Amino acid sequence: MVFLDKLFSEFASFVWGLPLLILLTGGGLYLLAFSKFLPFRFIDHAIQVLRGKYDDPNDPGEISHFQALTTALSATVGMGNIAGVAVAIAIGGPGAVFWMWISAIIGMATKFFTSSLAVMYRGKDSAGQIQGGPMYFIMEGLGKKWKPLAVMFSVCGLVGALPIFNVNQLTQAINDILLAPNQIEVGFTSSLIIGLILVSITSVVILGGIDRISKTASKLVPAMVGLYFVLVLIILVIHIQDVPKYIGLIFSNAFTAQNFKGDNFLGGALGGLILLGIRRAAFSNEAGIGTAPMAHGAAKTAEPIREGLVAMLGPAIDTLLVCTLTALAILVTGVWQTSDANGVSLTASAFNHAIPGIGNYLLLLCIFVFSISSLFSYSYYGSKCMSFLFGADKKHYYNYAYIASIILGATTSLNMMINLIDGFFALMAIPTMLATLLLAPRVLKRVKLYVATLK
Structure with missing residues (x-):
């Protein structure tokens, strides 16, 4: 068991290493330059499409x-x-946030191309239903000889979409923020109860398919982003005198790596800081991994470029907005320098410091809804991979395995399984990015036709 734990840990570290970051970041930079910064030239139009015009x-x-x-x-x-974000700041200081921003800007271009392709090259499953996602645009766009790449994506998606890590972290947050401070015994029984509650909520939504998942997400996500924005705004108002200083530090420390405590990369601390920021952003917005195109491929549209423009807003909302809110809350309260906590505990310390008594609980509410909504989406992604590999009539079996893994994630500390899932999740980026780079010229041809129709 110890051998397997070490093996899977090294596997995850290797997969999330330099080659993948070069593929994601270098590929994204190429797409951004190749499109002549198209995502930023059409932001207003993207918002109009999003509003339903x-x-x-x-x-x-x-x-x-x-x-x-x-x-x-x-x-x-x-x-x-x-x-x-808390991990990034604890290791890299304020400068890590700047490199997360850079990664998000690059990720906007990646999301535009991958999601445009998800609509351009939609295929049909064994039941004759129109489907989108990397496995379909590989097959429809590159041809059947590229099927091994589509199969690789789908196999990795079956494992990578399992919610063990997300559930494990949510259970930990509930135990640390809600149960332990109120002298409620934390252990297997409390975690099992949390797991059963998550199973009940998740089952009701995911067994209803993409229609119910999308309707639930369209209500939960905007509400929680709004609540989170208000909470951080309160924190920033309380510490308004420190805000300009820390915004300045985000920029200045990005190039000095003054607070960096991690491993050096490419011969120095600055390289390590850049690597840290890019990796944290990649975990956050998932640009290039291939999950989001599966959702955008289901959009009701006949125009791929419209959906690509909507999709590119994802990294902006996810990283440029929500991650920045978290970063500023941690920085202005000073807990990143006064607390030994890391991860979600560091963010909780910031909220409790600025809003004593209820800050922790309001943060927990946001964590709970964000995590629950993630459970809905990943079940859809995994079932689409199952459908592609084994047929649409078999996809419901994935939901049963998915629900069972929620209990597993809540009741055990499975570092071995978490590393395995993280590794497979990262491997999904290889077929996604390779196919996207090969098909990018066709997207730009479609862009020219779309712009001409707008004029």
Whole structure:
């Protein structure tokens, strides 16, 4: 068991290492330059599409542009934004946030291309239903000889979409913030009860399919992002005199690596800081991994570029907005320098410091909803991979395994399984990015046609 634990830990570290970061970041930079910064030139138009200005009920697909974006966001807005940012600051200081921003800007271009392709090259499952996602745009766009790449994505997706890590962290947050401070015994029984509650909530939603998942996400995600924004705004108002100083530190420390405590990379602390920020952002917004295109591929639209423009807003909301809110809350309260806590506990310390008594509980509410909404989306992603590999009539079996893994995640500390899942999740990026880079010229041709119709 110790051998396997070490093996899977090294596997996850290797997969999330330099080659993957070069593929995600280098590939994203290429797409950004190749498109001549298109995502930023069409932000206003993207917002109009998101608001429903171009919706047509007769278009192919299952859900609206807004529902597709909130479904994708429900998977990315979660522990990566609340715990992941805290990890980045604890190791790298304020400068890590700057490199998370850079990664998000690059990720906007990646999301535009991958989600445009998800609609451009939609395929049909064994039941004849239109489907989108990397496995389908690989097959439809590159041809059947590329099927091994599509199969690789789907196999990795079966494992990578399991919710063990997310549930484990949510259970830990409930135990640490709610139960332990109120002298409620924390152990197997309390974790099992939490797991059963999560199973009950998740089952009701995911067994209803993408329609119910998207409708639930479209209500939960905007409400919780709004609440989180208000809470951090309160913290920033309380510490308003410190805000300019820390915004300045985010920029200045990004190039000095003054507070960096991690391992050096490419011969120095600055390289380590850049690597840290990019990796944390990749975990947070998942640009290039290939999960979000599965949600955007279900959008009710006949125009791929519209959905790509909507999708590119995801990293902006996820990293540039929500991650920045978390970072500022941690920085201005000073807990990043006075507390030994890390991850979600450090974020909780910031909220408790600024809003004593109820700050922890309000944060826990946000964590709970963000994590629950992630559970809904990942079940959909995993069942789509199951459907592609074994047929649409078999996809419901994935939900049963998915629900069982919630109990597993809540009641055990499975570092071995968590590393295994993280590794497979990262491997999904290889077929996604390779296919996207190969098909990028076709997306730009479609962009020219779309711009011409707008004019």
